[in-house]
Amino acid sequence: MLTRVIGSWGNVQRVPHEALSLRSRFDPFPRLSRTATLLPFGNGRSYGDSCLNAGGSLLQMRTLSRFIRFDRHTGVIACEAGVLLGEILQLIVPAGWFLAVVPGTQFVTVGGAIANDVHGKNHHRVGAFGNHVLSFELLRSTGERIVCTPKQNTALFHATIGGLGLTGVITWAELQLQPITGPWMDVESIRVTNLAEYFDLAAQSHDEFEYVVSWIDCLASGKRAGRGVLQRANHRADDEQRREPRRGNWGVPRAVPVSFVNSITLRVANTLLYHRQHTKRLRAPKHYQEFFFPLDGIVHWNRLYGPKGFYQYQCIIPGDSAEDALRELLTAIAGSGQGSFLAVLKHCGGIGQQGLLSFPMHGVTLAVDFPNRGADLERLFRSLDAIVSAARGRLYPAKDGRMPREMFRAGYPRWLEFCQFIDPRFSSSFWRRVGKAPNA
Numbered sequence: 001m002l003t004r005v006i007g008s009w010g011n012v013q014r015v016p017h018e019a020l021s022l023r024s025r026f027d028p029f030p031r032l033s034r035t036a037t038l039l040p041f042g043n044g045r046s047y048g049d050s051c052l053n054a055g056g057s058l059l060q061m062r063t064l065s066r067f068i069r070f071d072r073h074t075g076v077i078a079c080e081a082g083v084l085l086g087e088i089l090q091l092i093v094p095a096g097w098f099l100a101v102v103p104g105t106q107f108v109t110v111g112g113a114i115a116n117d118v119h120g121k122n123h124h125r126v127g128a129f130g131n132h133v134l135s136f137e138l139l140r141s142t143g144e145r146i147v148c149t150p151k152q153n154t155a156l157f158h159a160t161i162g163g164l165g166l167t168g169v170i171t172w173a174e175l176q177l178q179p180i181t182g183p184w185m186d187v188e189s190i191r192v193t194n195l196a197e198y199f200d201l202a203a204q205s206h207d208e209f210e211y212v213v214s215w216i217d218c219l220a221s222g223k224r225a226g227r228g229v230l231q232r233a234n235h236r237a238d239d240e241q242r243r244e245p246r247r248g249n250w251g252v253p254r255a256v257p258v259s260f261v262n263s264i265t266l267r268v269a270n271t272l273l274y275h276r277q278h279t280k281r282l283r284a285p286k287h288y289q290e291f292f293f294p295l296d297g298i299v300h301w302n303r304l305y306g307p308k309g310f311y312q313y314q315c316i317i318p319g320d321s322a323e324d325a326l327r328e329l330l331t332a333i334a335g336s337g338q339g340s341f342l343a344v345l346k347h348c349g350g351i352g353q354q355g356l357l358s359f360p361m362h363g364v365t366l367a368v369d370f371p372n373r374g375a376d377l378e379r380l381f382r383s384l385d386a387i388v389s390a391a392r393g394r395l396y397p398a399k400d401g402r403m404p405r406e407m408f409r410a411g412y413p414r415w416l417e418f419c420q421f422i423d424p425r426f427s428s429s430f431w432r433r434v435g436k437a438p439n440a
């Protein structure tokens with residue numbers, strides 16, 4: 001038995017697991033000891049404990065990294081579940097195709113993208129990752145292999161999309177891609193002075209622009225709450241050859257003794273980021289790597305938060321109450337002096353969610369990173385939870401390592417329905433914390 005200490009992206013929890021892997025997608029379900037539970041592990045880009053199974057087994061999926069089929073005419077690709085989205089992009093972009101949905105990092109596996117039903121900057125146009133999954137195979141602990149599509153084994157299809165790895169092992173998946181002309185994007189960056197301006201501009205942008213996202217200064221308060229830079233973009237219609245940006249291979253060493261993110265660096269960085277753009281509007285072509293994955297150029301940037309790690313608080317607030325609730329959230333964050341330069345606002349659209357536990361819904365999502373400051377941070381989080389719950393919002397399991405059980409259940413009212421699809425040999429640290437308790 002191989003025991004390995006495995007952590008998630010936030011580096012708050014690093015725990016021993018029995019590490020298992022499959023050599024091929026045709027391998028049988030791995031042999032577990034009588035009482036052990038299993039969880040598939042993609043590339044560990046989830047921030048909290050949804051990709052961990054403390055004291056149990058993790059099935060490391062990166063060994064399933066083969067492409068199976070790519071039809072350059074229809075844009076349908078099939079690959080094993082451990083293939084990274086970045087590896088798919090390398091293959092498909094030169095052929096004039098793009099993934100319909102990409103999250104803020106390309107170092108995510110196909111299985112992980114399905115299990116969290118990840119969303120991108122274009123949710124208002126195309127929905128989430130699960131809306132573009134044509135089929136996948138699920139390997140259950142009984143050894144059964146079940147092919148799921150929107151029309152075949154439908155209930156299991158919808159439970160597995162956003163199903164947090166609990167319904168079985170996705171061994172391969174087939175995805176519908178979208179056509180593009182080339183790797184370049186037309187990007188417009190606009191400075192916004194407050195939340196009201198963000199809401200106006202976002203509403204104006206959604207019809208014309210496929211991708212809309214805003215970085216915000218989470219320390220700005222009062223009339224300046226919500227100030228930041230909104231970016232809106234489309235794939236460029238020309239295929240003009242431009243020099244591709246050189247991405248430095250910078251990395252952060254393992255032993256960063258303290259967090260680089262503190263109240264002083266945060267205030268300075270946020271002010272610089274806001275004023276970096278001299279004009280109100282800037283329009284420029286950007287390579288897709290630079291636009292979609294700005295942080296991927298710094299290997300292990302998560303280590304900047306030091307040995308105690310960090311949390312990301314990502315909530316979504318539905319519908320009309322969003323602006324008021326977001327103002328309250330930003331006021332509470334600015335008042336606490338905690339936060340980081342990674343604070344992002346995005347709108348999600350009304351395209352039907354595929355998963356019983358999918359996070360996106362019609363509304364606005366705010367994501368902010370916070371260095372782990374123990375009880376002080378948990379006090380702030382409790383006050384943010386109260387605002388999110390009052391506005392009938394919810395938190396994103398992929399980013400979570402601490403939400404209270406009642407908040408999960410209220411935010412995901414279909415959680416009980418979901419329970420019937422959980423494979424009995426599967427579990428996770430997250431699920432034991434927020435999901436069904438033994439006698440619930």
Ligand SMILES: Cc1cc2nc3c(=O)[nH]c(=O)nc-3n(C[C@H](O)[C@H](O)[C@H](O)COP(=O)(O)OP(=O)(O)OC[C@H]3O[C@@H](n4cnc5c(N)ncnc54)[C@H](O)[C@@H]3O)c2cc1C
Binds near residue numbers: 105107
């Ligand atoms: C810099 C950064 C930016 C991000 N931006 C976004 C964003 O914009 N939008 C967004 O939605 N998310 C975003 N995320 C979160 C990330 O996309 C998700 O956490 C994603 O699920 C991670 O995938 P992974 O392959 O690393 O899987 P892991 O984190 O290892 O696992 C995630 C879940 O998938 C399950 N799983 C993995 N493989 C399989 C499989 N083969 N079969 C069944 N279940 C499986 C695991 O059990 C676990 O529940 C971001 C993360 C980072 C670090």
